[in-house]
Amino acid sequence: MLLPASFRGVPFAVTASETSGGRRIALHQYPGRDKPWAEDMGRSARRFRFQGFVLDGDVKFGGLPVVLQRATLVRAIEKKGAGTLTHPTLGVLKVCVERASISEALDARNRSDIEIEFVEAGEKLFPGKDKLSTAANNLLGKIQKVASVALKAAAAIEGVAAIASTLGINPLRSSSTAGAAMWKQQVDRLARDATALTRLVAQLPGEFGRFNSGGNAGVGGSNASPYADTTTVSDLVELASASRTTVLNASSAFADAVDAADLSNAVGIPPAIFAMIDALASACADPADAIRLMVGVIRLSLEPQSRSQAPAISTLVARAAAAALTDAIGQYQPWSADDAAARIAAIGPVLEDLALEAADAGNDASFAALLDCRASIVNDLRDRGATLPQIRTFNFGAPLPALALAQTVYGDPTRADQLVTQIAPPHPLFLPTRFQALAS
Numbered sequence: 001m002l003l004p005a006s007f008r009g010v011p012f013a014v015t016a017s018e019t020s021g022g023r024r025i026a027l028h029q030y031p032g033r034d035k036p037w038a039e040d041m042g043r044s045a046r047r048f049r050f051q052g053f054v055l056d057g058d059v060k061f062g063g064l065p066v067v068l069q070r071a072t073l074v075r076a077i078e079k080k081g082a083g084t085l086t087h088p089t090l091g092v093l094k095v096c097v098e099r100a101s102i103s104e105a106l107d108a109r110n111r112s113d114i115e116i117e118f119v120e121a122g123e124k125l126f127p128g129k130d131k132l133s134t135a136a137n138n139l140l141g142k143i144q145k146v147a148s149v150a151l152k153a154a155a156a157i158e159g160v161a162a163i164a165s166t167l168g169i170n171p172l173r174s175s176s177t178a179g180a181a182m183w184k185q186q187v188d189r190l191a192r193d194a195t196a197l198t199r200l201v202a203q204l205p206g207e208f209g210r211f212n213s214g215g216n217a218g219v220g221g222s223n224a225s226p227y228a229d230t231t232t233v234s235d236l237v238e239l240a241s242a243s244r245t246t247v248l249n250a251s252s253a254f255a256d257a258v259d260a261a262d263l264s265n266a267v268g269i270p271p272a273i274f275a276m277i278d279a280l281a282s283a284c285a286d287p288a289d290a291i292r293l294m295v296g297v298i299r300l301s302l303e304p305q306s307r308s309q310a311p312a313i314s315t316l317v318a319r320a321a322a323a324a325l326t327d328a329i330g331q332y333q334p335w336s337a338d339d340a341a342a343r344i345a346a347i348g349p350v351l352e353d354l355a356l357e358a359a360d361a362g363n364d365a366s367f368a369a370l371l372d373c374r375a376s377i378v379n380d381l382r383d384r385g386a387t388l389p390q391i392r393t394f395n396f397g398a399p400l401p402a403l404a405l406a407q408t409v410y411g412d413p414t415r416a417d418q419l420v421t422q423i424a425p426p427h428p429l430f431l432p433t434r435f436q437a438l439a440s
Helices: 066-078 129-167 170-194 197-201 233-259 266-282 287-301 304-309 311-331 337-360 364-385 402-410 413-423
Strands: 013-020 023-028 037-043 047-055 083-087 091-103 111-120 391-395 434-438
Touching: 047 066, 047 091, 066 091, 066 111, 129 266, 129 311, 129 364, 170 233, 170 266, 170 287, 170 311, 197 233, 233 266, 266 287, 266 311, 287 311, 287 337, 311 337, 311 364, 337 364, 402 413, 413 434
Parallel strands: none
Antiparallel strands: 013 047, 023 037, 047 111, 083 091, 091 111, 391 434
């Protein structure tokens, strides 16, 4: 069924219509090369071309005289901005008029032929760097979340089988209980690190100087604080206490689950481990602290002492930490291209070692999930690091104040605090003559 054509509510008859589109291609042809490169720049705007007419006194056109129909249609065509087009087959579209003609032949008193070309209007949304990077970061964050969830699922299935095999043998059961106690002690220790007041204060909104800039300052220290604007240090004391209590309760629940486990309820151990590690990661106000602690947990799990005491539990703890690490990377803001590269260099080998261990144990699902986590982390940091300035070495003849150096180096005195954070001089008025900072 064809719809009656109209533009801005003005009807007209259609004898033929044509829709054109395609892709926007930038064709690159290079000297000395026979084959060009066609770069796809996205979809082309769709265009709609109509041939039709308006007829005097036709009831479909409201029974209006053809002169009035022509004048009404001309007014609709020449009106500024986008309008609504009712296409006979494509429905309602938002378009702009690109070209139009209305002919008046010998029978102009009864009929006029028309030809109109429309182009889709789209939305008034300009592709800014921030919007594009935000969309890319959101996509990468979803990919990382999928990878971490897949790792937890694989670790739970394969971990239960490994742990259950130790429950029926008394020496191995005792070793598992001792291993759980060891990991509870380690997590409790790390909880005190994560909730240290000096680390929580670093994320308070406002200016607190170089000593409280935090490890997730980003470029120019412009990252949003996880706290409300009204949060005070006194509030953080309560927050630290509550977060620490949450981690301690989770670690105790984990130890109790291992102590009470048998072949019938071993499936409760993996969720207890995930809850303990997630509580530890959530206790960190700064994603940089979460990354540091999760990498530390993985490295500790790979040590011979952890493996000899409770290998199945240590393996599951390490994989839970790898999943939490993958999530933390999505929240971390590198402050330079070098910082992103350093994170890749520090995290990549750790996850590779964990993946190789999974492969040696025949845990194919965990092996594949760990590789996916590593790939998502590397891709995320590479993409975000590519948009950040690099670090370079500056040399000056005499010590200068941070304010003067910020103006000299960046042409922006407001970046003085950023220089102080990066260089950490004894005093902001006397920066060293040679230092490393962002190139731009």
